[in-house]
Amino acid sequence: MTNAPKTTALRLVESAAPERDQLKIVIVGHVDHGKSTLVGRLFHETGSLPDGKFEAIKAMCERRGMPFEWAFLMDAFQAERDQGITIDTSQIWFKTEARDYVIIDAPGHKEFLKNMITGAAQAEAALLVIDADEGVREQSRRHGYLLSLLGITQVAVAINKMDLVGYSEERFRAVEAEYRAYLESIGVKPRVIVPVSAREGDLISGPSANMPWYTGPSIVGALDSFEKAAPMVERPLRMFVQDIYKFDQRRIIAGRLSSGRIRVGDEVIFSPSNKTVRVKSIESWSSDPAAPARTVAEAGESVGITLDEQIFVERGDLISHVPDEDRAAPMETDVFRARLFWLGRESLSEGKRLKLKLGTLEAQVTVERIEHVVDTGDLATGAATHVERNAVAEVVIRANRLLALDPYEDNPYSGRFVLVDRYDVVGGGIVSMEGYADQRELVTRRATNITRVEHRITEDMRVARNGHKGAVIWLTGLSGAGKSTLAVALEQALFEKGYQAYVLDGDNIRDGLNANLGFSPEDRAENIRRVGEVASLFASAGMIAITAFISPYRSDRERARKAAPGRFHEVHVKASVEACEARDPKGLYKRARTGEIKEFTGISAPYEAPDAPDLVVDTEAQSIDSCLDTLVAYVANACRS
Amino acid sequence: MDRLSALEAQSIFILREAFNRIDKLALLWSLGKDSNVMVWLARKAFFGHVPFPVMHVDTEKKFPEMYAFRDRYAKEWNLTFLRELCPPVEEMDETLPPAARSAARKTAGLKAAIAKHGFNGLIAGIRRDEEATRAKERVFSPRGDQGNWDFRDQPPEFFDQYKTEFPPGTHVRVHPLLHWTEVDIWLYTKRENIPVIPLYFAKDGKRYRSLGDQDITNPVPSTAVTIDEIIEELRTTRVAERSGRAMDHEAEDSFERLRAEGYL
Numbered sequence: 019m020t021n022a023p024k025t026t027a028l029r030l031v032e033s034a035a036p037e038r039d040q041l042k043i044v045i046v047g048h049v050d051h052g053k054s055t056l057v058g059r060l061f062h063e064t065g066s067l068p069d070g071k072f073e074a075i076k077a078m079c080e081r082r083g084m085p086f087e088w089a090f091l092m093d094a095f096q097a098e099r100d101q102g103i104t105i106d107t108s109q110i111w112f113k114t115e116a117r118d119y120v121i122i123d124a125p126g127h128k129e130f131l132k133n134m135i136t137g138a139a140q141a142e143a144a145l146l147v148i149d150a151d152e153g154v155r156e157q158s159r160r161h162g163y164l165l166s167l168l169g170i171t172q173v174a175v176a177i178n179k180m181d182l183v184g185y186s187e188e189r190f191r192a193v194e195a196e197y198r199a200y201l202e203s204i205g206v207k208p209r210v211i212v213p214v215s216a217r218e219g220d221l222i223s224g225p226s227a228n229m230p231w232y233t234g235p236s237i238v239g240a241l242d243s244f245e246k247a248a249p250m251v252e253r254p255l256r257m258f259v260q261d262i263y264k265f266d267q268r269r270i271i272a273g274r275l276s277s278g279r280i281r282v283g284d285e286v287i288f289s290p291s292n293k294t295v296r297v298k299s300i301e302s303w304s305s306d307p308a309a310p311a312r313t314v315a316e317a318g319e320s321v322g323i324t325l326d327e328q329i330f331v332e333r334g335d336l337i338s339h340v341p342d343e344d345r346a347a348p349m350e351t352d353v354f355r356a357r358l359f360w361l362g363r364e365s366l367s368e369g370k371r372l373k374l375k376l377g378t379l380e381a382q383v384t385v386e387r388i389e390h391v392v393d394t395g396d397l398a399t400g401a402a403t404h405v406e407r408n409a410v411a412e413v414v415i416r417a418n419r420l421l422a423l424d425p426y427e428d429n430p431y432s433g434r435f436v437l438v439d440r441y442d443v444v445g446g447g448i449v450s451m452e453g454y455a456d457q458r459e460l461v462t463r464r465a466t467n468i469t470r471v472e473h474r475i476t477e478d479m480r481v482a483r484n485g486h487k488g489a490v491i492w493l494t495g496l497s498g499a500g501k502s503t504l505a506v507a508l509e510q511a512l513f514e515k516g517y518q519a520y521v522l523d524g525d526n527i528r529d530g531l532n533a534n535l536g537f538s539p540e541d542r543a544e545n546i547r548r549v550g551e552v553a554s555l556f557a558s559a560g561m562i563a564i565t566a567f568i569s570p571y572r573s574d575r576e577r578a579r580k581a582a583p584g585r586f587h588e589v590h591v592k593a594s595v596e597a598c599e600a601r602d603p604k605g606l607y608k609r610a611r612t613g614e615i616k617e618f619t620g621i622s623a624p625y626e627a628p629d630a631p632d633l634v635v636d637t638e639a640q641s642i643d644s645c646l647d648t649l650v651a652y653v654a655n656a657c658r659s
Numbered sequence: 660m661d662r663l664s665a666l667e668a669q670s671i672f673i674l675r676e677a678f679n680r681i682d683k684l685a686l687l688w689s690l691g692k693d694s695n696v697m698v699w700l701a702r703k704a705f706f707g708h709v710p711f712p713v714m715h716v717d718t719e720k721k722f723p724e725m726y727a728f729r730d731r732y733a734k735e736w737n738l739t740f741l742r743e744l745c746p747p748v749e750e751m752d753e754t755l756p757p758a759a760r761s762a763a764r765k766t767a768g769l770k771a772a773i774a775k776h777g778f779n780g781l782i783a784g785i786r787r788d789e790e791a792t793r794a795k796e797r798v799f800s801p802r803g804d805q806g807n808w809d810f811r812d813q814p815p816e817f818f819d820q821y822k823t824e825f826p827p828g829t830h831v832r833v834h835p836l837l838h839w840t841e842v843d844i845w846l847y848t849k850r851e852n853i854p855v856i857p858l859y860f861a862k863d864g865k866r867y868r869s870l871g872d873q874d875i876t877n878p879v880p881s882t883a884v885t886i887d888e889i890i891e892e893l894r895t896t897r898v899a900e901r902s903g904r905a906m907d908h909e910a911e912d913s914f915e916r917l918r919a920e921g922y923l
Contacts, residue, residue, distance in 0.1 A: 040662055068899040092791075096912040097811065106795040106813060109787045111840060120838075132815035136797075139817030168817070249660055260672070261679045265706050272704075274672045303706045305852065318660045320671035322706060333679065361815055375820050434818050441824040443815050 039117040041244055044138040046165065047147035048157035049126035052178040054104065056147055056216035057121055058088025060237065063223040066112035067091075088216075092123040103127055107137030114223075116242040126157050131164075131408045132361045135446070138165060143172035143244040145237070146197075150189055150213065151182040154197050156395060162197075163394040163410065166204050167357060167448060169430050173201070174209045174240040181215040185228040203397060210240045249318035250277035254345040255286070256424070256432050257337040258377035263322070270301050270322040271331055276377070276431030278339075280323065281314045288335045289422030290350045292462055296326040334379035336422040336432060348422045348432055349456040352573050355389070358447030359410050362439060366405040366413075372444070374415065376423055376435035383437075387414040387624070414624065416572070420461065425451045453623050455543035457573065480560030484518050486657040488557035490550075490582045491564045491649075494575060494628060495591030496620045497606055498598030500637040500645070504591060505566035507646050512562060512653060519562040522549055537617075543574050550578030557585040562657060570625045587656055589649070590631040593638040595620045632656075663847050670697075670835040671704040672819065673798055674782065677833040678704075680823035681780035684711045684833075685741070687769075687923070690725045691870045692844050692859060693784035693836055695732075699853050700835060701782075702736065712776075714741040716768045720872040728856050743772035758875045759913045766922045770806050773830060782833045783923050788840045789900055792915050797822070798837055804828040806921030832923075841868075841900050842893045849886045860884045868900055 045053045058075075061067050075090045082100075092108045104125040112119050124137035138144065144165050148158050165173060175197060183189040190213045201208050212221055213232055220226035223238040235243065255278030263270045280286070284297045300312040301322035315321045325331075341347040360366050366385060374383040389412040390399040405411040426433035426448035437445040481487055491508070493501040505521045512519040528535070532548055535541040546569050556563035569575050579586040598620065599607040610618035617623040633652050635645040660668070677684060686701060686709070688694045701709045715729060733740040745768030751760045773781070787794040797813050799821035814822040825831065836844075848855060858867045865878035866889075879898060883889040914922075 065897075067897070069897040070899070096915055105811060108791070108794045109838075110794060111788050133813070136813075136816045249665075260675050263705065265708055268706075270706060272675055274668065301706060303703050316660065318665055318668055320668040320675070320704070373824075436818060436820040438824060441822075441826055441829075443820065443822060446815075446817055446820075 038113070039246060040120065041117060041143065041241070041246060042120045042122060042141045043241060043244070044122040044124050044141035044144045044165075044170070045147060046124050046134065046138060046144060046161040047126055048149070048152070048155040048161075049103065051126065051147045051149040051152065051155075051158070052216050053123060053126060053147045054089030054092050055087075056145075056176060056178060056214070056222070056237070057110070057123060058091045059216045059219055059222050060121070061091060061110070061112050062088075063219065064112055064114055064238065105130055106133045109137075114238050114242055119241065124161075126161075128157065128160075128408055131359075134161065135164060135168070135359065135361070138170065139168050141170055142247045143241075144170050144174070145241070146173060146175045146208075147178050148175060148193060148197060149182075150177045150179050150193055153193050154200065158197065159200055160394040162201055162206060163204055163392075163397075164359060166206050167359060167410070169426075169434075169448075171206065172209060172244050173206055174237075174244075175201075175211040176216075176237060177211060177213045178216050180213045180220060180229065181218045185213075185215075185220075185226075187229070187231045190232075209243060210234055212237055212240055249316065250429070250431075251279060251317045253277040253317075253429060254347075255280055255337065255339050256348065256429055258379060258432070259288075259331055259333050259335040259337065260320075260378050261333060262331060268301065268324055269328065270324055271337075272320070272322045273337065273378075274320045275315055275317050277317045277429055278345075279314055279316050280321075280337075282312075285340045286337050287340050287347055288329070288331060288337055289348050289458075290420040291330075291335065292458070293329045294340055295329050298324045298326040334377070336377065336379070346428070347458065348424050348429075349451060350420050350422055350458040350461065351451065351454060351456065352418075352420050353386070353414065353416045353454055353571070354421075354423070355412065355450040355452055355454065356415050356435070356447040357392075357410065357412050357450065358405075358437070358445050360405045360407060360445045362407060362442070362444035365407065366411070366445070367403060370439075373438040374417065374421075374435050375438060376421065376449075377432055379421065379423075381417045381419060381421055383415050383417045385413050386416045386626070389413060389624075420457065423449055425449055451539075453539055453617060454571070455539035457543065459540065460543055460547050460577065477558075477560075481659045484560045484659075486517055486562070486659050488560040488585055489562050489653070489657050490553040490557050490578070490586045491562060491589060491653060492553070492569070492575065492578060492586060493564065493566045493589050493591050494569045494631075496593060496595060496598045496625055497568055497618075498601045498603055499591045499593040500642060501566040501568075501591045503642060504635070504637075504645060504649060505564045507642070508564055508649050508653070511646060511650050515650075515654075517562055517653075517657070518560060519564060520556060522553055522556075522563060522565045524567055527552075543571070546571075546574040547577055550574075550581040553578065554582035554585070557582050562653065568619050568625070570619045570623065572626045572629070575628070587632045587652070588628050589652075590628045590634045591645075592627075592634055592636045597638045663843065663850060666839055666843055667700065667703070667847070669838065670700045673821075673833065673835040674701055674704040676821060676823070677780060677782055677799075677835075678710060680821075681831060681833070683777055683779045684782065685714045685776065685778050685780075686711060686782040687784070688713045688715050688729070688738075689784070689870075690715065690721065690729050690856065691784075692848060692855065693786060693839075695853055695855070696839075696844055696847055697782065697784040697836055698732075698736065698738070699851060709736070709738055711739070711782075712741045713738040714743060714772060714776075714781075716743050716745060716765060716772055718745045718764055718768070718872050720874055722856075722858055722870065722873055724856050724858050725870060728854070732854065741772075741776070743768060743775070746771070755916075756913055759917055761872065761875050762917060762922060763920070766806065766917065766920055769923075770921060773806070778830065779825075780831045780833055782835060784836045785834050785923055786836050786839050786841070786844075790914060792918050793837075796834055796837060798834050799823065800832045800834065801825060802830050802832060802921060804830075806830070808919050808921065810915075810919065842890055845886055845890050845893065849890075855886070859889065868898075 108123045122137045124134040214221045221236045257273045257275045261272045338347045339345045370385045391402040392410045424432040433449040509521045553563040610621040745764040751763040861881045866881040883892045
């Protein structure tokens with residue numbers, strides 16, 4: 019084709035021009051450490067500036083009566099140019115011989131952390147800038163920490179303004195050592211640390227005569243050494259349902275594969291509903307009606323699928339393969355730990371209700387506990403009741419329903435979330451399931467074809483014979499709070515009054531019924547689930563089942579309550595950790611303190627006290643006898659026939 | 660996955676989010692290379708059906724080739740097409756420089772169209788590489804009740820989570836092409852065989868790189884008569900894409916002012 023045809027539209031059929039590789043890099047660092055100048059210099063030296071841009075910047079500077087300022091390349095807003103600070107993140111394209119780059123400039127001001135995160139979260143690699151003269155500052159550390167939270171592991175560091183320190187190798191080594199130690203302490207291994215002078219152009223795209231002692235790569239060399247992030251094709255399939263369309267008699271489930279592959283004919287499972295179904299087709303639209311139907315799609319693709327059975331599906335459902343040894347399904351839980359950064363104008367406090375968005379999933383959640391606030395400066399963790407704006411904290415989040423998700427290290431896409439308060443995104447973070455059980459097994463009903471036996475003996479008949487109703491008296495509390503003591507005493511007191519009562523305790527259950535369970539979070543949850551079911555059977559038989567288990571997690575106790583509807587009585591046997599540790603009847607606290615027992619409730623694992631227990635007995639404030647009297651009175655009233 | 664496929668997948672994800680989260684939504688079609696790609700992506704996202712109106716805010720000063728293109732493809736692509744007119748230039752802010760004042764007609768026409776149809780969201784084909792204030796945009800960019808853009812306090816955007824909760828009176832601009840570059844648009848146009856207005860190809864040593872109103876858009880020197888030649892030209896040029904758009908250059912912040920008021 020040599021001339022453009024004079025038709026209204028032109029269709030083209032030439033061979034494809036090659037695509038160049040493109041990498042997104044974020045530039046972060048403390049304010050005034052020279053990020054913008056470094057970017058300007060990079061553009062200048064790689065010949066990436068559009069015609070007239072240099073002149074335009076020069077004119078802007080002259081108008082303001084100031085020396086040439088590279089920062090104006092990225093600072094597009096009048097307010098940024100007037101105040102000399104970057105307010106919002108910006109993006110600008112440049113190229114080296116190796117490939118194309120998008121440079122994402124992120125504001126260094128603490129005030130604009132949400133904009134810094136907005137910029138950095140889109141990057142595949144990061145360049146951290148530190149002023150050689152000023153050294154490592156608050157934002158240098160905070161930004162490094164946030165990069166690791168955002169999952170950016172490819173990091174290069176530029177120690178800038180070497181001209182101000184006389185190109186001193188000694189100064190460089192000191193700043194390098196300090197910052198390397200910090201990064202390594204948060205699990206980030208810097209690819210390279212380069213001494214530069216952005217203003218003078220040392221070591222930006224080539225060697226520097228001013229720093230012959232440095233033999234590593236220049237900034238351009240460091241950037242070119244970064245690798246492209248590949249979509250997570252080899253990880254287990256994860257696809258959040260984004261929408262359901264009904265077009266041309268097809269019911270299409272639309273979504274984007276965040277990891278793995280999906281094929282026509284695959285048996286997939288929808289979580290948290292646990293429904294399984296087969297993929298009937300992979301739908302796509304093509305302008306070419308002769309294009310063959312697709313049979314497979316991969317991580318990164320936005321697709322549509324149809325199913326061989328019309329099951330109920332909702333936006334937010336997470337699609338994976340039916341689990342096997344290599345392909346784990348996502349976890350199901352209503353509680354998880356999170357490391358989060360808080361961007362809200364108001365500080366975050368315990369009990370705060372928010373909306374969680376994870377993939378396309380949305381749920382109402384409560385920030386149940388603030389475990390600690392992380393000082394990103396020295397990484398010290400301190401107890402706190404509030405998380406201030408722009409701070410990082412570890413918290414426990416509880417949802418009002420079961421969620422399907424993954425721990426962040428297993429799958430970043432289904433293991434990260436944002437929090438929304440009214441209209442605004444106020445925080446974001448990553449999921450940890452440490453100490454919490456995958457609840458999928460606990461809610462999955464495997465047995466089918468069950469017909470319940472119709473008893474000929476009614477509940478009323480049992481009550482009439484026993485003289486009291488059946489019940490589950492569920493004692494929960496820390497180790498050493500007095501549960502077993504009270505349980506045994508209660509059993510005896512009730513027996514003497516003519517009640518049918520029996521104690522289920524950890525030792526008698528773990529010896530037999532639960533002999534096959536260990537102490538992993540899943541096994542502990544299963545232990546409690548079985549106790550709940552057994553206690554429920556006792557209660558159905560008209561007896562009073564007294565249980566004495568720490569049962570630290572609210573979800574487990576709620577499940578036990580559901581197993582015995584109307585007959586479950588939660589009793590909080592209350593005593594402080596200090597009091598329990600002082601009693602230490604089994605010597606367990608001592609062993610936990612020495613590290614001999616890991617994940618010990620109250621010391622290294624959480625105890626979730628009941629929110630609204632049916633009864634509280636405080637063994638620290640009252641004597642055992644007085645607690646027992648309270649309990650007996652409660653049971654007598656609750657089980658009155 | 661190659662880069663164009665990755666861009667396509669992300670844009671489709673964004674279009675589907677917009678459709679799911681925002682009721683009363685429309686897609687702005689300026690007939691240029693970018694919005695043609697956008698309409699194409701919408702057809703892909705929704706399996707050949709564009710489930711919201713496609714609106715042209717018409718200054719009545721476009722090139723005849725553009726009108727011919729619009730009338731043909733609105734039908735061929737089975738779009739729910741809306742055409743809305745802009746008010747006369749005499750009604751625009753007198754303090755704006757002349758070309759910016761002319762461009763402001765579009766903003767006024769857009770505001771009137773939004774009010775008339777009650778749209779809560781508009782999908783627009785702006786790109787970050789076009790212009791420096793656009794580089795700072797969000798994918799979901801909330802606007803005040805006057806269409807104004809508060810660039811000093813933009814919502815955070817990360818983990819593919821966009822701002823989709825709004826107080827009454829807010830309206831949102833959705834930008835599915837934000838991360839595409841001019842070269843990407845051409846590579847994709849070629850790969851997908853998307854129809855193109857011939858004004859983009861060189862004639863008598865000049866071609867249009869960006870199509871706006873006839874009176875404020877100028878062609879740039881070029882010999883590129885095929886898409887491959889355009890791509891080659893863009894890879895070596897140091898001329899900014901919008902250098903042919905007069906209103907960008909009248910004052911240091913004239914474009915920023917236009918955008919803060921609601922210009923695309």
